Amino acid sequence: MLTTEQWQMHEITLAGTQTGNPFTDVFLKAVFRHDVGYIETDGFYVGGGVYKIRFMPTVPGKWTYRTQSGDPALDGKTGEILCGPATGNNRGPVRVKGKYYFAHADGTRHISIGTTCYAWIYQTGDLIEKTFSELEKYGFNKIRMCVFPKHYDYNLKEPEHFPFIKDADGGFDFTRLDPVFFNKLDRIISRLSDSDIQADLILFHPYDRWGFASMPPDADDRYLRYMAARYSAYKNVWWSFANEYDLMTNMGGASNPCHKDIWDWERFAKIICAHDPYGHLRSIHNCGTFYDHTKPWVTHCSVQGAGTDNADKTRRTYGKPVVYDECEYEGNIQHNWGNISGQEMTKRFWLGAVYGGFVGHGETYLGHDGILWWSHGGKLHGESPERIRFMKKILEEVPEDIELYPQNDAYSIHYFDIHRPSFVNFSKPDGKYTADIIDTWNMTVDRLPETFTGDFTVKLPGREHMAIRLIKL
């Protein structure tokens, strides 16, 4: 009988000591072997004397394992895992494909269509349920989410549970992780995985009133090793080292020295690289100044910026895929990063796509009981999500071997954003073409009845947000 399937997390549970502080005192790892190689991974403590080791089989077939630990109760445990092929929507983790694109481990293209709900794991069960259903409804396949709680405008409620347990003084004991919190996070990531949605886990961020942004270095490092041990085996995990790393420089003054330097980020990256045996995607997101995305550990550029038509310049600068994870949000709050229209958001998605990048969504509408998607999840109220879903469908129709940027002769999408040509001239000396008029706002595709060749003109209605798709027959 099969134990699990390829790329599906398999968990081994072991009983050990609960004396002392198992989070800091107990060493546990396991080596998983297969004819083709081996994988070494750390175990982790979940509380109540229980330890776990999580494993993601990278190839089908028979795997055997053996544990190593300083605790005799955990050491030398062995077992066998029979791994079948992937089934259903399981296409394995996402990797960089070629230079500028993404694909799942099984080779199928991954068109990243992400959104952002920074603090959704801290919300009530109802809200989390609603968020799952909205993600699925609109076809978002990545969600940016913080591990730590968020302190910011519209985010002032005290969470029920935290990644760390409180100490006797009411502060946090950064040596003891809270099993209740992490069990919840497990369920969320697991369910995202089942829905084929990437969990872009933000490991640090500056919007903090509890001290998580300014822990001592040993606590930072232990937290990262724990995250790697606990979550690397989920096929859908992406590591985002920070939201707005460049704001984590002395914000909050001396009393809350949320300060991290480049050597901190580089050390964090080393830890994740060393303890995630599967090499999940890694990025670090900016506010104003881009990180040096040429660093070898950075797999793709996760950037903030309204000019998503700069995707081509950015990807050439760093030689890596570019995701505009924040291009401002559809909404109506006081901050300009959170009050663009649905048309503007949709336009930024299209511009990112036709210039060879990817764009992330977010929504900040007031007037819904203080529930703003960007942070809490919940219901989407904007006009862009269904247009983004429409765009995703159009992009999925592009043959896998075709890249939209730079434009090629066989299959091209000419997107006019706010420009309103009433006609467009083309010169296609070789071959015959079909032409589709795409209205990216009204979500229609009209195939023109004739075929075209040589010098020809395609008429447009003179509205904004139109595109022409030419396909060589």
Place this chain on the structure above:
Amino acid sequence: MLTTEQWQMHEITLAGTQTGNPFTDVFLKAVFRHDVGYIETDGFYVGGGVYKIRFMPTVPGKWTYRTQSGDPALDGKTGEILCGPATGNNRGPVRVKGKYYFAHADGTRHISIGTTCYAWIYQTGDLIEKTFSELEKYGFNKIRMCVFPKHYDYNLKEPEHFPFIKDADGGFDFTRLDPVFFNKLDRIISRLSDSDIQADLILFHPYDRWGFASMPPDADDRYLRYMAARYSAYKNVWWSFANEYDLMTNMGGASNPCHKDIWDWERFAKIICAHDPYGHLRSIHNCGTFYDHTKPWVTHCSVQGAGTDNADKTRRTYGKPVVYDECEYEGNIQHNWGNISGQEMTKRFWLGAVYGGFVGHGETYLGHDGILWWSHGGKLHGESPERIRFMKKILEEVPEDIELYPQNDAYSIHYFDIHRPSFVNFSKPDGKYTADIIDTWNMTVDRLPETFTGDFTVKLPGREHMAIRLIKL
């Protein structure tokens, strides 16, 4: 009895020879003297044995003059000009004011609100009349216009008259200017002057099928000296050395080597500087690459670019006023530079203004018998002109000693472009303020009934194109 008024062109007519080629053979100049100094200017031939000398008195009072010429009939002529103070809308030529702004010679601020009709002087009288009335209707106070005819899409009709007369071979005799053409140009510039509209004369441009863009250097130079002699005395002349100088590099191939190098432009600038004794404004407009606007002869940056919110960066780069003379045009033609919406155009005007620059308008709508404002003038069909007029009114309300950029505490306009805040927080610890809600699209200004101080919130309707004006009481 007064001869003329300050800054008003005064013309002296002299009879001389018409044998040979007076355009090349006859030297004529005059020195105009006043207690405060003197002005030396070239005369010019107008045909039929008639020569003229034009003079703009820079100060009121008594001016005397004496001519110099190799032709005894023109030499040693003297006279007296009694110049009164300026009257009506005559505020003198426009100069750079401070570092980044413009003012008339009488010190009054000039808020440049320009438009573009490249080839309007080549159109019929009816069309020219209509253009004048549209300029006045919408309050445009500058028009960009080519001296040479234009060959381009929608501009293929052969002009009736040209700056040069044709030779026996049907080509042009670049040594003989056509009086009919220049008389018409005189009337147009004079009438613009009467309407207080600046004539931004484009001296060269690349869109040519007649050879004017590729004349021999001596013809270029003679043409420039003629332009300086004939037009410097008009108070409303601005010199634009080129439209899209950077396209005048080998366009049209070897048979039409429309090629000018930096030394050509610099030589042209020297000629105009030497022969325009009044120092009218001088610029050189780009297509893609900005000219080096730090050159001392460049008085202001006349640039092309859609990103008018870069006005601040551009003006800091060159230390001069910035006019986005082309930020794309409202219209619906096939070229993306000519098919933006009225909202987009209006937005670009406002962004230019609040970032410390000036923006120019243009319009390219098909469907009006092939008459496109951008080139022919005629009637305006777009939605931006009345909004631009509204913006001009708002800018005229700003006290003369206030600059909108960088923002100051006494009087500020907070423009939100496509952003849609439903409220904005301010912190004004000192003084009391009135707040106006400006809808730049619907052209309304609503003064809020209360006054504000300290930390306060101003609500907005959550639409695009809104602004808040705060005025300290």
